[in-house]
Amino acid sequence: MTWLYRILAVTLSLGVSLAVGEFAMRQIYVHPDQRLGHQKLFVQYDELLGWSKIPGKNGNHITSEYSIWEKMNSRGIRGPEYPYKKPEEEYRILILGDSYTEGYSVSFDSLFSELLKHDLNAEGGRQVEVINAGTGGYSTDQELLFFKHYGRKYKPNLVILMFAHNDVWYNSQDNYWRGAKPFFTLSNDRLVLNNVPVPPPRAQTDGESIREKQGLKTYVSPKDGASAIHRFKKFIIENSYIWAMMSEAFHNVYAIRNVMEKLGFFKRKPYRGDIPGVYKVWERVYDPEIMQSWKMTAALIRELRDDVAAGGARFLVFYVPYRASIHEDVWQSMKRRYGVTEKRWDMEKVGTQLESLCNDIGVDYINPTKKFQREAARLKTKRERLYYYYDGHWNEKGHALAASVLNEHITNGSFIKRK
Numbered sequence: 205m206t207w208l209y210r211i212l213a214v215t216l217s218l219g220v221s222l223a224v225g226e227f228a229m230r231q232i233y234v235h236p237d238q239r240l241g242h243q244k245l246f247v248q249y250d251e252l253l254g255w256s257k258i259p260g261k262n263g264n265h266i267t268s269e270y271s272i273w274e275k276m277n278s279r280g281i282r283g284p285e286y287p288y289k290k291p292e293e294e295y296r297i298l299i300l301g302d303s304y305t306e307g308y309s310v311s312f313d314s315l316f317s318e319l320l321k322h323d324l325n326a327e328g329g330r331q332v333e334v335i336n337a338g339t340g341g342y343s344t345d346q347e348l349l350f351f352k353h354y355g356r357k358y359k360p361n362l363v364i365l366m367f368a369h370n371d372v373w374y375n376s377q378d379n380y381w382r383g384a385k386p387f388f389t390l391s392n393d394r395l396v397l398n399n400v401p402v403p404p405p406r407a408q409t410d411g412e413s414i415r416e417k418q419g420l421k422t423y424v425s426p427k428d429g430a431s432a433i434h435r436f437k438k439f440i441i442e443n444s445y446i447w448a449m450m451s452e453a454f455h456n457v458y459a460i461r462n463v464m465e466k467l468g469f470f471k472r473k474p475y476r477g478d479i480p481g482v483y484k485v486w487e488r489v490y491d492p493e494i495m496q497s498w499k500m501t502a503a504l505i506r507e508l509r510d511d512v513a514a515g516g517a518r519f520l521v522f523y524v525p526y527r528a529s530i531h532e533d534v535w536q537s538m539k540r541r542y543g544v545t546e547k548r549w550d551m552e553k554v555g556t557q558l559e560s561l562c563n564d565i566g567v568d569y570i571n572p573t574k575k576f577q578r579e580a581a582r583l584k585t586k587r588e589r590l591y592y593y594y595d596g597h598w599n600e601k602g603h604a605l606a607a608s609v610l611n612e613h614i615t616n617g618s619f620i621k622r623k
Contacts, residue, residue, distance in 0.1 A: 253346050255383055265308055302341060316606040320334055373494075376497040486550060520570065526554070529551035
């Protein structure tokens with residue numbers, strides 16, 4: 205019976221250790237279900253844009269990698285109040301973009317637009333104001349609508365469009381995970397607005413899977429079965445803080461995630477051959493759907509160019525490099541996940557395609573990919589990064605580099621006439 209006592213002792217010790225660990229984790233760890241994400245904290249339904257940031261709203265946006273206090277002004281723009289009436293001597297820059305631009309992964313003072321403002325004003329002479337109108341999830345169509353209805357009221361001297369790879373795909377879609385959105389179609393090469401007023405968000409129906417955090421799959425419907433193993437997995441997923449912490453730590457680690465998906469603890473992600481449309485922009489040979497998305501993107505940028513010029517401002521497009529083209533470990537993970545190679549995908553294609561588009565329609569363009577790659581290589585020796593590992597957005601170093609690239613381009617291009 206000695207072996208039985210040993211098993212019992214080991215089981216008891218393991219149980220006590222897990223109980224103590226669970227108790228300790230509940231004291232120091234904020235469970236994902238207790239965190240309000242950016243969408244719930246700061247976003248409201250908007251019948252024109254699909255969604256917009258809530259005017260006057262502020263709160264603490266917490267993830268496993270950062271805790272950032274974000275504050276909106278009375279017009280739903282991150283930062284202080286910016287009056288529509290521009291002081292006579294002020295040079296005003298308006299920045300349009302998505303979550304990279306809004307920069308909710310860093311403090312306001314570390315935001316690339318605020319760093320750019322500081323650097324440009326350090327040159328002396330004419331006062332420079334930088335208004336960051338970025339909103340998480342926006343694509344070029346929503347940014348165009350924002351400028352037409354709101355952005356032009358600020359009377360900017362320079363408008364900067366921050367362009368991310370997923371803009372191409374969503375410029376032809378009527379939905380995003382944040383909700384329904386407006387979209388354009390082309391009629392005789394003219395843009396036609398559709399889906400406005402945007403349908404309001406629908407309430408989730410009973411019986412659906414209502415809790416998915418970091419790719420976890422929780423079962424709530426009786427049809428999923430009620431076996432002892434199923435009930436055990438459901439209990440662990442829904443109640444354990446240790447499990448919640450481990451799932452955040454390992455959900456992007458391919459080998460561990462692969463095992464946990466097979467055991468049913470993680471929701472399965474798309475695998476080889478099942479590539480989301482938003483990633484098809486990296487294909488070396490485009491299919492007709494992506495070619496049409498690029499055609500729409502060109503029309504949107506051309507329209508925005510014309511609207512900006514009509515207000516007497518200059519226009520600049522800045523490409524936001526995707527992290528897989530900057531950090532090798534992210535690229536390797538994508539290759540394993542989707543079964544692609546350099547022969548099939550070109551992680552710099554969006555940047556070069558966008559450059560060709562901008563050259564064709566006479567738009568000033570910045571592609572900072574090479575500078576980001578060189579800086580990422582330098583930081584790697586210090587075990588530092590430009591992008592958050594899990595969140596995927598720029599960290600403070602990424603924002604600082606983007607500000608530096610913009611400052612150099614604006615200064616060397618004589619955008620601002622100094623006295």
